[in-house]
Amino acid sequence: MNEITITRPDDWHVHLRDGDVLTNTVADISRYFGRAIVMPNLVPPVTNAEQATEYHQRIMAAKPAAHFQPLMVLYLTDNTTAQDIIDAKNSGLVFAAKLYPAGATTNSSSGVTDVNNLSDVFAAMESVGMPLLIHGEVTTDDIDIFDREQVFIDNILKPLVENYPTLKVVLEHITTKNAVDFVKGASDNVAATITVHHLLFNRNHMLVGGIRPHFFCLPILKRNVHQQALIEAATSGSAKFFLGTDSAPHAKHAKESACGCAGSYTAHAAIELYAEVFEKENALDKLEAFASLNGPAFYQLPVNSDKITLIKTDWTVPETLSFGDDVVVPIRANETIQWQVQD
Numbered sequence: 001m002n003e004i005t006i007t008r009p010d011d012w013h014v015h016l017r018d019g020d021v022l023t024n025t026v027a028d029i030s031r032y033f034g035r036a037i038v039m040p041n042l043v044p045p046v047t048n049a050e051q052a053t054e055y056h057q058r059i060m061a062a063k064p065a066a067h068f069q070p071l072m073v074l075y076l077t078d079n080t081t082a083q084d085i086i087d088a089k090n091s092g093l094v095f096a097a098k099l100y101p102a103g104a105t106t107n108s109s110s111g112v113t114d115v116n117n118l119s120d121v122f123a124a125m126e127s128v129g130m131p132l133l134i135h136g137e138v139t140t141d142d143i144d145i146f147d148r149e150q151v152f153i154d155n156i157l158k159p160l161v162e163n164y165p166t167l168k169v170v171l172e173h174i175t176t177k178n179a180v181d182f183v184k185g186a187s188d189n190v191a192a193t194i195t196v197h198h199l200l201f202n203r204n205h206m207l208v209g210g211i212r213p214h215f216f217c218l219p220i221l222k223r224n225v226h227q228q229a230l231i232e233a234a235t236s237g238s239a240k241f242f243l244g245t246d247s248a249p250h251a252k253h254a255k256e257s258a259c260g261c262a263g264s265y266t267a268h269a270a271i272e273l274y275a276e277v278f279e280k281e282n283a284l285d286k287l288e289a290f291a292s293l294n295g296p297a298f299y300q301l302p303v304n305s306d307k308i309t310l311i312k313t314d315w316t317v318p319e320t321l322s323f324g325d326d327v328v329v330p331i332r333a334n335e336t337i338q339w340q341v342q343d
């Protein structure tokens with residue numbers, strides 16, 4: 001197949017950052033995505049409706065393409081109240097709230113130390129119908145970094161979904177077969193996003209033959225068997241799995257460092273890279289469900305009304321891309337991609 005036309009896709013998990021880099025990140029994300037769930041892990045984080053409204057204005061001031069709508073997210077802390085949830089819902093701009101276990105990932109130091117303290121907040125989210133988005137990793141030193149997602153599912157997530165059966169939950173950027181099995185076995189209120197880098201790569205890509213810091217993201221890339229389970233889930237057609245790039249730019253110097261930041265940049269070529277994965281699996285017919293239909297169904301939003309077309313044509317990803325005054329090294333830098341979205 002040399003051409004594929006699908007309903008305009010959405011990105012259900014992206015980091016646009018803030019300040020002068022918004023010009024670059026917003027241009028990339030709005031090139032063909034209709035909507036994006038915009039992660040709130042700024043410094044300081046987006047913890048209330050007012051901050052979400054201001055951040056929304058800064059994103060719109062960066063002049064996204066006309067078809068683009070940013071969907072804002074509240075960052076939960078130990079101090080979030082039920083009223084914060086109600087105010088966020090009433091703003092009309094906030095579409096979800098995000099649980100970062102404190103210390104789990106980039107800019108998560110203000111995150112939640114104990115989910116048991118948030119019962120009022122989760123109850124408010126259930127009653128206003130606001131999805132809970134979760135970075136699903138435990139953070140204690142005794143748990144190996146490769147096991148942190150699985151232990152989170154067993155110890156935190158299973159009891160959480162049992163206690164709040166009508167709460168809509170998205171386990172973000174899943175990386176293990178355990179997560180795939182958990183989501184498949186859970187109710188229709190539980191879904192997951194899958195990044196394209198976790199579909200394309202496993203930990204060998206990051207570590208064999210030299211350490212490749214641009215593949216370092218959280219949750220960390222796992223073994224090949226987990227990558228295979230993610231590929232099967234994404235290409236299965238199941239409505240429980242949908243596209244979330246987790247495109248998470250950090251300046252080149254912050255990645256190529258003795259202590260490099262976690263996050264991979266994929267917004268420059270996201271749907272093109274997903275198409276590559278789906279084509280390899282002979283599942284291009286399932287791309288539209290994953291990229292354009294399952295996400296809106298879960299969030300109870302309309303599907304985009306227009307379409308995009310991808311064509312088969314080799315192009316080379318630049319070595320670096322502008323990132324405000326800095327540069328970011330995109331995934332596939334200096335290498336070719338076969339699919340391209342038609343302008």
Ligand SMILES: NC(=O)N[C@@H](CC(=O)O)C(=O)O
Pocket residue numbers: 015041105106107135216217218219246248249262263264
């Ligand atoms: N995924 C990452 O490795 N990094 C993200 C945070 C996150 O999504 O956990 C970031 O904000 O840099």
Ligand SMILES: [Zn+2]
Pocket residue numbers: 105135172173218219
């Ligand atoms: Zn995360």
Ligand SMILES: [Zn+2]
Pocket residue numbers: 013014015039246248
């Ligand atoms: Zn993320």
